[in-house]
Amino acid sequence: MTTTSTNSGRPKNRATGEGGARRRGKGSAALASERREHLVKLAAELFAEKGFQATTVRNIAEEAGILSGSLYHHFDSKESIVDEILAGFFQEIMSAYRSVIDEGNDPRTTIAGLVRIAFGTLEPHRAAITVMQNDWNYLKGMERFAYLTKSEDEVEKMWVDTIKAGQRDGLFRADIDPKLTYRMIRDTVWVAVRWFKPGGRLNAQGLAEHYLKVMFDGINTH
Amino acid sequence: MTTTSTNSGRPKNRATGEGGARRRGKGSAALASERREHLVKLAAELFAEKGFQATTVRNIAEEAGILSGSLYHHFDSKESIVDEILAGFFQEIMSAYRSVIDEGNDPRTTIAGLVRIAFGTLEPHRAAITVMQNDWNYLKGMERFAYLTKSEDEVEKMWVDTIKAGQRDGLFRADIDPKLTYRMIRDTVWVAVRWFKPGGRLNAQGLAEHYLKVMFDGINTH
DNA sequence: CCGAGTTGAGCAAGCGGTTGGGCGCACACG
DNA sequence: CGTGTGCGCCCAACCGCTTGCTCAACTCGG
Known part of the structure; x- marks a missing residue:
């Protein structure tokens, strides 16, 4: 019996809900992290190959040799x-x-x-x-x-x-x-x-x- | 406990599987075929509009006014x-x-x-x-x-x-x-x-x- | 009463996205 | 010189939800 995890009345406020100030000072983009650009290029190849919707963040992460969660240190969404x-x-x-x-x-x-x-x-x-x-x-x-x-x-x-x-x-x-x-x-x-x-x-x-x-x-x- | 029925080496041929005799005999062939064709047309519109992968079987079923499960009476897969x-x-x-x-x-x-x-x-x-x-x-x-x-x-x-x-x-x-x-x-x-x-x-x-x-x-x- | 057609509940897998914590490097401080 | 600490980067687990697909039970016209 695996944890079925059926909806336990938790409110569904997800991301972006309140406080739009999530990723403050995107200005750090000035650094234009090399790493970031590399990830963008990898993602672009995958998007081109399989389509945007069909490409998962896990695909992108795997291509970069990391896990999907790590992508969100560089981008706030797909x-x-x-x-x-x-x-x-x-x-x-x-x-x-x-x-x-x-x-x-x-x-x-x-x-x-x-x-x-x-x-x-x-x-x-x-x-x-x-x-x-x-x-x-x-x-x-x-x-x-x-x-x-x-x-x-x-x-x-x-x-x-x-x-x-x-x-x-x-x-x-x-x-x-x-x-x-x-x-x-x-x-x-x-x-x-x-x-x-x-x-x-x-x-x-x-x-x-x-x-x-x-x-x-x-x-x-x- | 429902029968889990997880794939036990069973081949997944359903309808069209054995013998192309799908619409053999049965005067209802014409009728059944009409319904089937109608569903195909609905699906085609959706595929064209949103793409094949982005269209869900539930989309198709909803467009036809039925539930997704019913689709599998006519087709064996998307x-x-x-x-x-x-x-x-x-x-x-x-x-x-x-x-x-x-x-x-x-x-x-x-x-x-x-x-x-x-x-x-x-x-x-x-x-x-x-x-x-x-x-x-x-x-x-x-x-x-x-x-x-x-x-x-x-x-x-x-x-x-x-x-x-x-x-x-x-x-x-x-x-x-x-x-x-x-x-x-x-x-x-x-x-x-x-x-x-x-x-x-x-x-x-x-x-x-x-x-x-x-x-x-x-x-x-x- | 048969059976084509449909329902509704459900499954395993996978989705995008979130989170708390940990590693290791750079650099300031005493 | 040692050391502490901030930080970029990443992991692992998890969340709520959707996916394609399955199936026993039901409906209902012929």
């Missing part, structure tokens, strides 16, 4: 780990996008630049992109990750405006839908993360050039 | 439900692909036909495609779903062979990578399931035509 992963990725890519736009080249050059940047993140941010793809629906439903949708909208605006400008300048066909075209490009780039292997036949930049070729001129002979 | 969903989808699309190829048209027409078929499945098989996309990594790791990878390989061969034939005939550019191009097309089509809304501005066939335009001739003006 969510905050994935938050760190995604926030870093978004920050980097949006800043890169902006600098391409700010160069003020013609729309075709700008689009090419954006595509190259996107493919360029495939390798260094493989895990973040995979998480973003697989768990987007789940994550965007939480207030904590509202910034994901906001950033996504901002990015969409950059692309769509550039495509429209290209149409005005007569560089891009007028009979394509800018928003639709943006989505196709975006999805095609990110989805490559599923089969792209860094050591393979083609590197990320090779992928980008191949894609630009097809996207700009099609697969037909002319 | 896996067998998703199996039914994916197997049906693959069977249908591969048969459709084959008949297009068997028409023996020129490669350009054949590719266009394949693209139209793929987009055509977007609406009727929305849930299956979403599951395939989001949970592919998880599912392909199980022997039970080995046929997924096998079918995928067969499909890839159809597309790649057609693209190569088009290159030989001078219809498609020689400087594109057939395999890479196939993957681009495939990803672009399937990934549309994320934002495609049946009642929206563009139906699936409209999407297909838009994409064929871009894919064949690019977004540049000529």
Whole structure:
């Protein structure tokens, strides 16, 4: 007879309940503990491999050679780990996008630049992109990750405006839908993360050039 | 003390276990099958919405207005439900692909036909495609779903062979990578399931035509 | 009265998260 | 120089809860 431990009328105040001042002075992050970053990387690999929800804190801990309880000396929840992963990725890519736009080249050059940047993140941010793809629906439903949708909208605006400008300048066909075209490009780039292997036949930049070729001129002979 | 019945080396084959004679005879087969199919559809919607792993058997049962235990009168596991969903989808699309190829048209027409078929499945098989996309990594790791990878390989061969034939005939550019191009097309089509809304501005066939335009001739003006 | 279909209680396992304590290293202090 | 002590890091056990799945007993139309 094992301890069945059936609910003994204990109040169910769990974590985060009262006193939001749990982990005071997260400012110690300034130290940016190496250990912490290492754990984030391990977690990212697992999230990418099995999905965020399917990865348990015990998985992460085991990968790091510690027990799950120890993880909570570094993070206050599983969510905050994935938050760190995604926030870093978004920050980097949006800043890169902006600098391409700010160069003020013609729309075709700008689009090419954006595509190259996107493919360029495939390798260094493989895990973040995979998480973003697989768990987007789940994550965007939480207030904590509202910034994901906001950033996504901002990015969409950059692309769509550039495509429209290209149409005005007569560089891009007028009979394509800018928003639709943006989505196709975006999805095609990110989805490559599923089969792209860094050591393979083609590197990320090779992928980008191949894609630009097809996207700009099609697969037909002319 | 209830019978603990912990697994005593018993094989876990239930329903579908011995003999595929699941729905043999019994005029009720049609009826039972209807109920079963209904449950599969409900489950498919949930899997698509929240992911396979994140959907619980209690979710499915609740959606059907029954209790989780009752589900096991129809299926022997959660896996067998998703199996039914994916197997049906693959069977249908591969048969459709084959008949297009068997028409023996020129490669350009054949590719266009394949693209139209793929987009055509977007609406009727929305849930299956979403599951395939989001949970592919998880599912392909199980022997039970080995046929997924096998079918995928067969499909890839159809597309790649057609693209190569088009290159030989001078219809498609020689400087594109057939395999890479196939993957681009495939990803672009399937990934549309994320934002495609049946009642929206563009139906699936409209999407297909838009994409064929871009894919064949690019977004540049000529 | 048969049996397909359902119920409701329940199991073992595992989940995310919490906690009190202990180890060992760095550094200040006498 | 020894030593005490604060602290980063971690362990082990545990909590309340959910998971996929099981099963004896019940319902009820044919």
